[in-house]
Amino acid sequence: xxxxxxxxxxxxxxxxxxxxxxxxxxxxxxxxxxxxxxxxxxxxxxxxxxxxxxxxxxxxxxxxxxxxxxxxxxxxxxxxxxxxxxxxxxxxxxxxxxxxxxxxxxxxxxxxxxxxxxxxxxxxxxxxxxxxxxxxxxxxxxxxxxxxxxxxxxxxxxxxxxxxxxxxxxxxxxxxxxxxxxxxxxxxxxxxxxxxxxxxxxxxxxxxxxxxxxxxxxxxxxxxxxxxxxxxxxxxxxxxxxxxxxxxxxxxxxxxxxxxxxxxxxxxxxxxxxxxxxxxxxxxxxxxxxxxxxxxxxxxxxxxxxxxxxxxxxxxxxxxxxxxxxxxxxxxxxxxxxxxxxxxxxxxxxxxxxxxxxxxxxxxxxxxxxxxxxxxxxxxxxxxxxxxxxxxxxxxxxxxxxxxxxxxxxxxxxxxxxxxxxxxxxxxxxxxxxxxxxxxxxxxxxxxxxxxxxxxxxxxxxxxxxxxxxxxxxxxxxxxxxxxxxxxxxxxxxxxxxxxxxxxxxxxxxxxxxxxxxxxxxxxxxxxxxxxxxxxxxxxxxxxxxxxxxxxxxxxxxxxxxxxxxxxxxxxxxxxxxxxxxxxxxxxxxxxxxxxxxxxxxxxxxxxxxxxxxxxxxxxxxxxxxxxxxxxxxxxxxxxxxxxxxxxxxxxxxxxxxxxx
Amino acid sequence: xxxxxxxxxxxxxxxxxxxxxxxxxxxxxxxxxxxxxxxxxxxxxxxxxxxxxxxxxxxxxxxxxxxxxxxxxxxxxxxxxxxxxxxxxxxxxxxxxxxxxxxxxxxxxxxxxxxxxxxxxxxxxxxxxxxxxxxxxxxxxxxxxxxxxxxxxxxxxxxxxxxxxxxxxxxxxxxxxxxxxxxxxxxxxxxxxxxxxxxxxxxxxxxxxxxxxxxxxxxxxxxxxxx
Numbered sequence: 001x002x003x004x005x006x007x008x009x010x011x012x013x014x015x016x017x018x019x020x021x022x023x024x025x026x027x028x029x030x031x032x033x034x035x036x037x038x039x040x041x042x043x044x045x046x047x048x049x050x051x052x053x054x055x056x057x058x059x060x061x062x063x064x065x066x067x068x069x070x071x072x073x074x075x076x077x078x079x080x081x082x083x084x085x086x087x088x089x090x091x092x093x094x095x096x097x098x099x100x101x102x103x104x105x106x107x108x109x110x111x112x113x114x115x116x117x118x119x120x121x122x123x124x125x126x127x128x129x130x131x132x133x134x135x136x137x138x139x140x141x142x143x144x145x146x147x148x149x150x151x152x153x154x155x156x157x158x159x160x161x162x163x164x165x166x167x168x169x170x171x172x173x174x175x176x177x178x179x180x181x182x183x184x185x186x187x188x189x190x191x192x193x194x195x196x197x198x199x200x201x202x203x204x205x206x207x208x209x210x211x212x213x214x215x216x217x218x219x220x221x222x223x224x225x226x227x228x229x230x231x232x233x234x235x236x237x238x239x240x241x242x243x244x245x246x247x248x249x250x251x252x253x254x255x256x257x258x259x260x261x262x263x264x265x266x267x268x269x270x271x272x273x274x275x276x277x278x279x280x281x282x283x284x285x286x287x288x289x290x291x292x293x294x295x296x297x298x299x300x301x302x303x304x305x306x307x308x309x310x311x312x313x314x315x316x317x318x319x320x321x322x323x324x325x326x327x328x329x330x331x332x333x334x335x336x337x338x339x340x341x342x343x344x345x346x347x348x349x350x351x352x353x354x355x356x357x358x359x360x361x362x363x364x365x366x367x368x369x370x371x372x373x374x375x376x377x378x379x380x381x382x383x384x385x386x387x388x389x390x391x392x393x394x395x396x397x398x399x400x401x402x403x404x405x406x407x408x409x410x411x412x413x414x415x416x417x418x419x420x421x422x423x424x425x426x427x428x429x430x431x432x433x434x435x436x437x438x439x440x441x442x443x444x445x446x447x448x449x450x451x452x453x454x455x456x457x458x459x460x461x462x463x464x465x466x467x468x469x470x471x472x473x474x475x476x477x478x479x480x481x482x483x484x485x486x487x488x489x490x491x492x493x494x495x496x497x498x499x500x501x502x503x504x505x506x507x508x509x510x511x512x513x514x515x516x517x518x519x520x521x522x523x524x525x526x527x528x529x530x531x532x533x534x535x536x537x538x539x540x541x542x543x544x545x546x547x548x549x550x551x552x553x554x555x556x557x558x559x560x561x562x563x564x565x566x567x568x569x570x571x572x573x574x575x576x577x578x579x580x581x582x583x584x585x586x587x588x589x590x591x592x593x594x595x596x597x598x599x600x601x602x603x604x605x606x607x608x609x610x611x612x613x614x615x616x617x618x619x620x621x622x623x624x625x626x627x628x629x630x631x632x633x634x635x636x637x638x639x640x641x642x643x644x645x646x647x648x649x650x651x652x653x654x655x656x657x658x659x660x661x
Numbered sequence: 662x663x664x665x666x667x668x669x670x671x672x673x674x675x676x677x678x679x680x681x682x683x684x685x686x687x688x689x690x691x692x693x694x695x696x697x698x699x700x701x702x703x704x705x706x707x708x709x710x711x712x713x714x715x716x717x718x719x720x721x722x723x724x725x726x727x728x729x730x731x732x733x734x735x736x737x738x739x740x741x742x743x744x745x746x747x748x749x750x751x752x753x754x755x756x757x758x759x760x761x762x763x764x765x766x767x768x769x770x771x772x773x774x775x776x777x778x779x780x781x782x783x784x785x786x787x788x789x790x791x792x793x794x795x796x797x798x799x800x801x802x803x804x805x806x807x808x809x810x811x812x813x814x815x816x817x818x819x820x821x822x823x824x825x826x827x828x829x830x831x832x833x834x835x836x837x838x839x840x841x842x843x844x845x846x847x848x849x850x851x852x853x854x855x856x857x858x859x860x861x862x863x864x865x866x867x868x869x870x871x872x873x874x875x876x877x878x879x880x881x882x883x884x885x886x887x888x
Contacts, residue, residue: 442746442748445745445746446718446745446746449745449765449766449767450674450677450745450766451676452766452767453674453677453745453766453767453768454674454676454677454679454680455767456767456768456769456770457677457680457681457684457767457768457770458676458679458680460680460684460770460771461680461683461684461770466683466684466687467683472683475679476679476680479675479676479679479680482676483676531675570720570721620720621718
């Protein structure tokens with residue numbers, strides 16, 4: 001029967017409900033080491049996998065970016081090639097090439113450009129006839145040989161009235177010069193103004209208007225009329241830049257340099273000038289190339305990127321000995337024609353000419369990922385380098401993936417750790433339960449073995465007849481009776497607890513005079529433990545409410561509390577038992593002067609198998625189920641059991657029972 | 662010459678102690694009962710016992726602690742652990758701490774008696790028939806003491822005193838303990854007698870009695886034999 005009770009008590013399913021003391025929750029060292037090793041290996045594998053996964057993700061992302069760049073490069077090459085081919089096919093009829101470009105048509109004796117005025121100077125200027133210098137000989141003799149400027153002025157003023165614009169222009173130039181020499185500056189200014197009215201009339205290897213306006217600027221400088229000078233020079237410069245006159249390079253450079261002496265230029269206009277100069281230089285180069293072609297050298301048709309004046313000019317041409325049609329375009333033309341396509345593709349394009357000059361500005365930052373198309377691979381005059389327009393965005397996308405991946409992996413890591421923690425906790429609990437069960441079996445075994453030992457030894461002595469003294473023999477019988485009662489009580493206690501655990505304990509509630517019941521239990525206990533040296537002081541309040549209790553269960557609960565009080569306070573004889581009314585409830589208090597119970601153990605000691613630290617420290621005997629039984633029995637009465645204790649100051653256990661009604 | 666062996670029984674269960682006391686006395690042993698670990702240590706250090714019967718579950722200080730403390734104090738008295746604990750680890754712990762034997766409850770009284778006898782015999786056998794230190798030979802079988810091969814004239818009390826020192830060699834012994842060991846309990850002699858006997862013994866066995874080499878004074882305690 002006892003074995004059955006033990007089996008019920010230590011049945012593992014129910015044991016799981018046991019809450020253990022904190023120290024019992026601590027897993028054994030080897031389990032902890034094993035858990036940490038497994039966790040460390042799991043987390044290490046996870047970290048390694050994460051790292052590998054991230055590497056693969058990075059490689060995949062780089063590959064994806066590279067593929068995008070390669071596709072974009074193919075598209076750009078195709079669109080550029082198609083675009084240039086289309087222009088080449090339309091070169092002969094190209095009248096409006098667009099901004100930053102120029103269509104050019106060369107004939108043996110002519111140069112034609114569209115739009116007009118975009119060329120600063122021309123590679124070829126047809127010879128024009130000027131007036132004969134003989135008509136001016138008389139005036140120039142006066143001017144240069146006799147320094148008779150007045151005479152010369154008169155002579156040239158007369159000629160200036162000529163109907164022939166060539167003579168008139170020649171005369172006005174000379175008249176102005178002599179007036180200047182004669183210090184008639186204002187008159188000279190008026191003459192140059194008149195000369196300017198003759199427009200492009202050739203004079204002195206130059207054009208009348210250009211020559212007049214420049215001379216006028218020089219005079220204004222002499223007069224120190226600076227604001228007027230700025231205005232005049234600015235106007236002249238603007239006309240020079242707009243190609244108002246067909247000039248050759250020498251003439252343009254001369255006049256341009258002269259004007260620049262009087263003006264200061266803003267950087268943006270300088271850039272414009274450079275662009276226009278580069279176009280003009282490219283056309284000049286094209287002219288020279290055509291001249292070579294006409295001599296049978298070079299390609300009649302082609303594409304070329306020419307680096308002039310710090311800029312790259314695209315040249316497309318189609319020629320025959322009689323004619324050349326071409327397009328000259330600056331970098332901004334390329335931007336305006338194809339830039340939107342590149343932007344739509346989300347890439348930055350850099351074009352490098354054969355000398356590795358960067359055609360487009362600004363030069364994009366170097367990138368580890370790029371797609372290259374060399375000029376030998378394409379029919380284009382550049383090497384193309386395609387990079388991502390927004391590398392940061394691509395990388396942000398990558399880092400977004402990485403963050404997501406890392407978050408997932410971190411979550412997995414946390415789950416491994418949390419899972420490990422709960423597994424360890426569960427294992428710890430199982431181990432603790434197992435340890436508690438082992439302790440319980442050991443304690444019960446001890447509790448059985450002790451009275452059995454004395455019974456065996458006492459009966460052996462009696463049997464051997466070594467106890468001859470009658471008093472001594474009576475003492476033996478009393479000891480045997482005591483041990484028998486002790487065993488009986490132990491078996492009963494275990495059986496009761498087994499029934500309680502199995503839910504089979506039947507309570508029989510009946511009206512009971514609690515004062516009598518408590519008095520009987522204390523008296524019986526006093527008798528049983530008379531030899532312990534303890535003194536039991538009972539105080540009873542007789543004004544108690546009526547109660548219905550299970551006599552046996554409540555007696556057992558009180559007995560257990562008294563038993564604990566005796567066991568835990570050796571050498572401290574006083575034990576107090578108070579029975580008192582507390583409102584509608586009745587309190588049964590058992591107070592001892594034992595070592596006390598630490599606060600952290602006060603809740604745990606009511607759990608089965610749990611024994612406080614004092615039990616371990618003082619080798620106090622017991623099974624660890626006494627207080628669990630008390631709690632169960634008191635709860636069955638609708639009451640509660642409390643403990644108040646501080647280490648070194650004894651303990652007070654209180655059973656609180658509700659009054660009837 | 663046979664003396665009555667003294668056994669210290671350390672048992673907190675009154676009924677078991679009662680049975681043990683009567684049984685062992687019947688067997689001719691001098692039995693002393695104590696009920697807790699602290700008192701057990703005190704008595705084992707104060708008096709000389711031939712055997713200690715030691716329970717494990719004791720108030721104040723358990724049997725394992727008592728056993729360890731006694732061995733640390735160089736008490737060589739045989740210890741027989743007596744306990745209701747049956748786990749192998751506990752038996753091993755007891756033996757490792759210095760116990761000489763282990764009997765689990767409920768024991769057979771007959772077996773217990775046999776084990777006690779065996780332990781006492783073994784302890785007696787541990788002393789050689791002839792014990793030598795320096796040029797001195799103590800022949801326990803012939804009850805003689807020789808020095809440099811020459812037989813010394815020695816009284817029975819001096820011989821018992823010397824034998825007690827040899828049994829407890831290396832351990833400081835109080836005058837009371839020496840009285841117990843050499844004269845037996847219930848003999849009323851003064852401490853001065855012990856000192857006189859030791860002075861006589863020194864004259865016979867020490868190379869220089871004024872500067873003893875073997876029987877040394879232990880200030881505030883008594884004497885110690887370093888042989």
